Structure formats: C-alpha cells, structure tokens
Amino acid sequence: MPSITNIPLASVVIFLAIAVLLFIHNKIRMDVIALLVMLAFCVSGILSVQEVFAGFSDPNIILIALLFIVGEALVRTGVAYQVSEWLMKAAKNSETRVLILVMLAVAGLGSFMSSVGIVAIFIPVVLVICRQMHISPRRLMMPLSMAGLISGMMTLIATAPNLVINAELIHLTKQRFDFFSFTPIGIVILLLGIVYMLVARRWLGQAENEQSEGVNRHSIQDLIEDYQLQARTKRFVVRTGSDFIGQPLEALHLRSNYALNVLAIERWKRFRPRFLADSLGKIEIREKDILLIDCADPELDINEFCQQHQLEPTELRPYHFEQQAKFMGMVEITPIPEGDYLGKTVAEIGFRSRFGLNVVGIKRNNEILTGSLIEQPLKIGDLLLVVGSWKLIQAMRNKTKAFFVLDYPAEIERAAPAQSQAPYAILSIVTMVALMVTGVVPNVVAALIACLMLAKFRCVDAKSAYASIHWSSLILIVGMMPFSTALQKTGGINLIVEFMINTVGGMGKHWILISLFTLTAVIGLFISNTATAILMAPIAITMAQHLQLSPLPFAMTVAIASSAAFMTPISSPVNTMVLGAGNYKFGDFVKIGVPFTLLVMLATVFLVPVFFPFK
Secondary structure (H helix, E strand, C coil): CCCCCCHHHHHHHHHHHHHHHHHHHCCCCHHHHHHHHHHHHHHHCCCCHHHHCHHHHCHHHHHHHHHHHHHHHHHHCCHHHHHHHHHHHHHCCCHHHHHHHHHHHHHHHHCCCCHHHHHHHHHHHHHHHHHHHCCCCHHHHHHHHHHHHHHCCCCCCCCHHHHHHHHHHHHHHCCCCCCCCCHHHHHHHHHHHHHHHHHHHHHCCCCHHHHHHHHHCCCHHHHHHHCCCCCCEEEEEECCCCCCCCCEHHHHCHHHHHCEEEEEEEEEECCEEEEECCCHHHCECCCCCEEEEEECCCCCCHHHHHHHHCEEEECCCHHHHHHHCCCEEEEEEEECCCCCCCCCCHHHHCHHHHHCCEEEEEEECCEECCCCHHHCCCCCCCEEEEEEEHHHHHHHHHCCCCEEECCCCHHHHHCCCCHHHHHHHHHHHHHHHHHHHHCCCCHHHHHHHHHHHHHHCCCCCHHHHHHHCCHHHHHHHHHHCHHHHHHHHCCHHHHHHHHHHHHHCCCCHHHHHHHHHHHHHHHCCCCCHHHHHHHHHHHHHHHHHHCCCCHHHHHHHHHHHHHCCCCCCCCCHHHHHHHHHCCCCHHHHHHHHHHHHHHHHHHHHHHHHHHCCCC
C-alpha cells in the first residue's frame, strides 16, 4: 500500500497545498500559479516534460478555445444582444426572473450538448443583460456556471463522466442507465440550485474596481448632453414626391448648402429598422427613409426646408439613440500635436471622405463651438465628437498619426459590426449543436467546423477570433492538469481509495453513499471530473458487489458527485470560464460552492435510493 512517507507522493501533496494556499491568498494571478506548478513538477522530476505539458495537446483545451470564438461571433453579429433583449423582455426587467430564465435555459440546452459550450455561448448574453440592467456580473455569472454544471446531471449524454460510468456499469455488471435515468434527480437539483442562488447572490455583492469603472465610464447619452446634441439633432421622414428620392446623399450637397450633417439613415425592412451609417454619401435615398440629421445652423428655417423637399419632421426621443447604439456610436478624438491636420478645417481634411465619420461637435477649452463646424481650423487640445458605425470608430484607433481616440463610451459593448451575418452565425451554431448531440464527430471537431463556418460567413475575423480567447483561463486549466497524472503516478489516489474501503465498508448504506459522494467531490477539486469518474466508478461498483447490493445507486451517486464541481474555480472549466467575466476571487467559489455541494449531497443521498433501490 502506498504511503505518504513516499517522497514523490509527499512532494505532490506539498505542491498541491502550496497551490491551494496561493489561490486562496489571491496575491498572484491564477494562471501564473498554474505555470509555477508546471515548473515545480518539471524541476522535481516527478513528471516528465511530456507529462507536464500534455495538457496543451488535450482536445478539451482546444474545444474551450474554439468555444470562446463562437461566443465572440454571437457578440459581433448581435445575436447575444438579441437573446439578452428577449430574456429581459420575458423577465420584465426583473433580476430574479432573469436568473431563473438563464439557469433554466442553460440547464435545458446543456442536457443535450457540452456544458462548456453552452456556458461559453451564454457568457456574452449575460454580460449584455448585466450592462442593460446596471447590475454587477458577479450576481449572474455564478448562477450561469452552476446551471452549466447541473446540466451534466440531466441526461446520459450531458457530460463525459455519465458516459464513462455507464460504460463501466455495462462492462462489470451488464446493467446500464437509460437516456433519462438522470433526469428526475437533475430536475430536483436544478430547482434546488435556483432557489439557493436567489439567496446566495446577495453574498457576492460588487467588486470595488467594478464600482469605480461604472462611475468613470461615459455613455452616449452623456456625450449627447455634453455637446448639446439633443436640441440640434432632428429626424425627417422622406415623403412621396420628395426630390431626395433616387439620389445619392452626396449629390444633395446638404452640408455645403444648409449646414446639415446626415448621421444615419433608418430604413425599415421586414418590420424591423435597419440603420445605415457607413459610406452614406453613396447611398440612394428611398421613400419612407428616416434621416437622422445634425442641424448645425441655428438660423435655418426647418419648416421651410421640409416643405421645399417633401420631408416630414418626426419626434426624436432618447430611446432612438438607444436603438441606434447597436449599430452606430460616438467617440471623442483629439488631433495629434504637431500633426498634419492642425490648422486645417474639417472640410479641408475631407474628414468624412477620409474616415467615414461625421464631426458633430468641437470642444475647445471646455466650451462647445457653434456655427459651421466644418469651417473651424483645428487647434491643439480640441476635442472632436465624431459619429458613425462602430466599425469605423474602432478603425480610428489605428490612425495614430492623425488623431488620438479617447475612452470609448459604454455602448461600445453593444457593437455588432457583423450584424447582417446573424443568420449565418445561428446556422453555424445549430450545426455545431446538432453534431454534438448526434455524436457524428467529436465535440472538438464540431466546434472547429462551426468556427470555420463563422469565418467563411465573415461572422468573425482572425484578429477578433484570437483576441476573444481567454488565454489566462486556458493556461490555468492546462497548468493544473499535471496533478491528475502525478497523483496516479505516485499512488496517491490508491492510498485514498484503500483508506475509504477499510473505513466505511461496514457502515450503513446511506453513509456509504455519503462517503462515495464526499470522496468523489474532493478528488474532483484537483483533477478533471472525467478522470474522477474513471477512478471512482469501478470502486463504487465493486463496493456494491461486495455488499451484494444493486450497483445502480452507487454508480449514480458517483455520477452526480462528479458533476458537483461547485467549490473552486479550478474544479471545472465551466467555473474557470466565468472567473474573469464575473470578477470573482477563489474564495467566492468556496463561499458559494461548499454549502451548495452539501445540499446536493444530501439531496443525492436521499433521492438516489428512491429512484434506484439498493436491491
């Protein structure tokens, strides 16, 4: 029997204890701690270099990276925002209803596909909801990861440990679980989780840096008020018979003749508005188009202008800017000192032709300039408020020889530069889900197919795809994987298992289930739930056979415990994925996860014998 006096095993235990203490102390980044763990195993010689770095070739790591790209595509195409709007509408702007709907949706969808995949898809959705409702992501990200883990308790194919344990059952006893054998217990645990999180979310609060960011970040509405645009901006409907119809905007010479700046064109299509902000000069005006116009000349007679060109003024309300924030935005820029554009007017620069954006305000020495803005020579320190599509606004950051871009407004998070590709994004993701559910190809191949489709349909480009991957989360997962190999290689797992058999073998049935659940959950803190299931399944089934009891309740207990990885951010990739998005610390998962794991254990121990009798 292996002993803790075994030097390699003692070293592994020490490394594990130090890593956990560093995680709890929270002074060093978690991914850095993971890299230090890998270094320790290399230097100590406990594991070979190949064993330490094996995680980088693990298909699950590639799968997680690909699913980050899928989530980015949902944001860029506006799908995440549309889903968040639907959830908010259904929830009637209630945080409680949002929490319930998100957990139900994630657990339901996760019953038939990878929990990692469904959580990756919902992370951007939940972030958008939090911004719209002005609540901290900390209050919804933990329920999201919890629902993702619970989804593994819903069906046979919901998670790999279920399949591993079922295969071991067939191999050792010729018995098996049905597709929905897990469902009754999973539903009870899901309802328990929803009720628990409605209470436990109050313990999460809001991070200090989150509070400061919320105070300091401007919104588009702030910029509108600051530059006094509300009084100047008008909406005009193009009526039948207007001389604007059929003409490209640049041919109307509205800026030079009337000091009118067209900021966007609202064109209704299939009962939904479409906002056009790119290359406006080339767009031909159509009947019933709605023109959003900045009127810089206070002396212009708007009524006479409308009568002359068959336009109908319509009211501009704050929610119109809110609608357009998904498609077009505003940002402040300032000319580079000693740059080529100082002393030149906006007209001389050809600003709209060169950058595709409209200058709608100039602030000089904290005063808003009036009159024709395009005739104002630019000076050092001038702030220019520009309006246009988010894509072109973001491109301004690369014009470092011309202008500095100041801090983006909060609405930049809603930008959907590939909104027109949304149907293709949905098609790609449906294809991925179908391949995962049917098992035609491995999950990682299904995700790769989806990402290639998203790239083909221009839902995501290479730059945004690479930027979307949370490399620190991947390093954390890869860095903790060597513990699994080391514990098995040094005999640590066998030591724990033999001790359990000697200790609880003669106890009552329910106590044996409690011991199985506890051991499975504890091992799952340090190694993957699939590896935990592989280790624990034969132990549970062998114990049942030794006691001449049905193996089904023992195997089901291990399956539920394998998915009950609620206690630390490294217990499951699902937890790791929401770690950064929710701005959590290691202790947050301990505080929320440990009590809920105990509740799940009690529910499992009493429910499993009801659905799967001991004899």
